[in-house]
Amino acid sequence: MRSVSSRFIRWLAAPPALALWLGACATPPKPTALVSYEDLKRDPGMEDARRRFPDLVGSSDQYGDRATKEWESNNLEDSTRAALLAEIKLKTALARNSQEQSKARLQSVTADQTKADETLASVDKDLASVTEQIKLMEKNVQAEADKKRLTEQLANDQKRANDERDKLSQQLATEEKRAAAQLALRTADTVEAGKYAAAEYGAASSMLAKADAEIKQGNWQAAQASLDVAKGRADRAAELSKPSYEQAAQATQNKARDEALARDAAALPGVAVRIERRGELQRLVIAIQDLFGRSQTTLQPGRDDALEPVARLISKYPSYPVQVVGHTDNRGKPGELIALSQARAQSVFSSLVSKGVEARRLMVSGQGPNEPIADNKSGPGRAKNSRVEIIFLYH
Amino acid sequence: MILTYRKTGTSLRIGGALVALLFTASAPLTAHADEEDDIQRQIDIQKAGASDLEHLDRSHAAAPDLQRLRDWLGAAWDLRNKHASDEAREVLERCMAQAELVRQVIAAAQLKTQVAEREAKLASTKAETDKKKKALQDAQIKKQTLDAAVSK
Numbered sequence A: 001m002r003s004v005s006s007r008f009i010r011w012l013a014a015p016p017a018l019a020l021w022l023g024a025c026a027t028p029p030k031p032t033a034l035v036s037y038e039d040l041k042r043d044p045g046m047e048d049a050r051r052r053f054p055d056l057v058g059s060s061d062q063y064g065d066r067a068t069k070e071w072e073s074n075n076l077e078d079s080t081r082a083a084l085l086a087e088i089k090l091k092t093a094l095a096r097n098s099q100e101q102s103k104a105r106l107q108s109v110t111a112d113q114t115k116a117d118e119t120l121a122s123v124d125k126d127l128a129s130v131t132e133q134i135k136l137m138e139k140n141v142q143a144e145a146d147k148k149r150l151t152e153q154l155a156n157d158q159k160r161a162n163d164e165r166d167k168l169s170q171q172l173a174t175e176e177k178r179a180a181a182q183l184a185l186r187t188a189d190t191v192e193a194g195k196y197a198a199a200e201y202g203a204a205s206s207m208l209a210k211a212d213a214e215i216k217q218g219n220w221q222a223a224q225a226s227l228d229v230a231k232g233r234a235d236r237a238a239e240l241s242k243p244s245y246e247q248a249a250q251a252t253q254n255k256a257r258d259e260a261l262a263r264d265a266a267a268l269p270g271v272a273v274r275i276e277r278r279g280e281l282q283r284l285v286i287a288i289q290d291l292f293g294r295s296q297t298t299l300q301p302g303r304d305d306a307l308e309p310v311a312r313l314i315s316k317y318p319s320y321p322v323q324v325v326g327h328t329d330n331r332g333k334p335g336e337l338i339a340l341s342q343a344r345a346q347s348v349f350s351s352l353v354s355k356g357v358e359a360r361r362l363m364v365s366g367q368g369p370n371e372p373i374a375d376n377k378s379g380p381g382r383a384k385n386s387r388v389e390i391i392f393l394y395h
Numbered sequence B: 001m002i003l004t005y006r007k008t009g010t011s012l013r014i015g016g017a018l019v020a021l022l023f024t025a026s027a028p029l030t031a032h033a034d035e036e037d038d039i040q041r042q043i044d045i046q047k048a049g050a051s052d053l054e055h056l057d058r059s060h061a062a063a064p065d066l067q068r069l070r071d072w073l074g075a076a077w078d079l080r081n082k083h084a085s086d087e088a089r090e091v092l093e094r095c096m097a098q099a100e101l102v103r104q105v106i107a108a109a110q111l112k113t114q115v116a117e118r119e120a121k122l123a124s125t126k127a128e129t130d131k132k133k134k135a136l137q138d139a140q141i142k143k144q145t146l147d148a149a150v151s152k
Helices: A002-025 A032-041 A046-052 A054-072 A076-190 A198-216 A220-266 A303-316 A334-354 A379-385 B002-056 B063-081 B085-151
Strands: A271-278 A281-289 A322-327 A362-368 A387-394
Touching: A032 A054, A032 A076, A046 A054, A046 A076, A054 A076, A076 A198, A076 A220, A076 B085, A198 A220, A220 A271, A220 A281, A220 A303, A220 A387, A281 A303, A281 A379, A303 A334, A322 A334, A334 A362, A334 A387, B002 B063, B002 B085, B063 B085
Parallel strands: A322 A362
Antiparallel strands: A271 A281, A281 A387, A322 A387
């Protein structure tokens, strides 16, 4: 029984013992430091670092080998110490390698910077040059634009001035034409064209009114044309009216003169005045009596002076033809009486000429007893018939 | 007086012997104390150096390595306090290597920073150059346009 128990206990204890033996014989886990070192060895810069810093990396390798051996020998503390130093050396090598790389990069960047600075300076210079050129060109363009603008402005000003001048000129010309048309109308008025050439005058007035309307609208050309027509029509109206007007005016003037003559004649002392119509002619007859003694042909003394007012009257109205007609009463032979009357008329003619009357204006004749103005039976009647008549003839 | 001298001389001899005995006995202790002082001095120097390095490490590129250095210096101090001078010196040697590593890492980081700055400046210069080139191109086109306008 004891032997069975003993064998059973041995059988149970065998596996743990084996495990303990195997555990004592197996390699222990790698120290963390060694693992870190081995990880570090896989750094991409490792080979570069080895090439540049062979002593450092070599020293690291030695520590690393030692750490591995110590680990394999189960001396974990020594392995850790060696691995830490191996890691430090390797890290140092890598740091220095990094520095070398940085220095190289710095050198490259510095060179690139120099080139970039040069390029930038060159571009700056070119840009400044082009910018300056652009400024100058812009100034030129601006100057050109200013010049163009000023030229256009000047042209516009000039055009405005010309337009204004043209407008004023047109206005002035229109005003002149209007004045001319109005003058023509006023001139037509002076010959009463409204009366004697109503159509033309009316047309001229209408055209003037039309021109006034066109002037208000500023339509100078049309206004001028209308005014030209108005003037033409007014001139034509005046032309047409002139004969009629002159005729009427002459008639009026003549009438006035005739009336003045009649007034002046009536004012003469010692004469009898009458107006009569014979045919188409009017006759202002101034009968002067008692100029001659019986059967005498020379003026009685002192009677010559009675002809002085008559002579002045004839000279005052020089446009009238004047007859000097002698008349007698009926005492005597008709032929003698006619001769007597002619002689007496000639005496009066001579006296008047001597007083300044133009001889060519005077027509002398004798009617004898043929045109009595009173009854020859009585003395006063015969005295009235025995006379010399100064006759102003007119229409 | 002579007696006193004799007594005194004996006493002196005894005293001297005692002193010599004490000196001889305490010699290893004194040497050990010097060793620890030296280790302490070296630790202090390295701590100061670590502070300087930390000050230099503006980009904190070497922060883990610096921390490791400080840890090891602490460990060395502990070992020194445990009078394990040999172990302390071994740790100190590793600290020196670690300090050198920190210096190189800092230097590498500084150089990298410098490179980065220079590269940034270079990139800026290139960008400015590209910009100016574009401006130049535009200006040349404008100039051609103006030329055409003027020649009209």
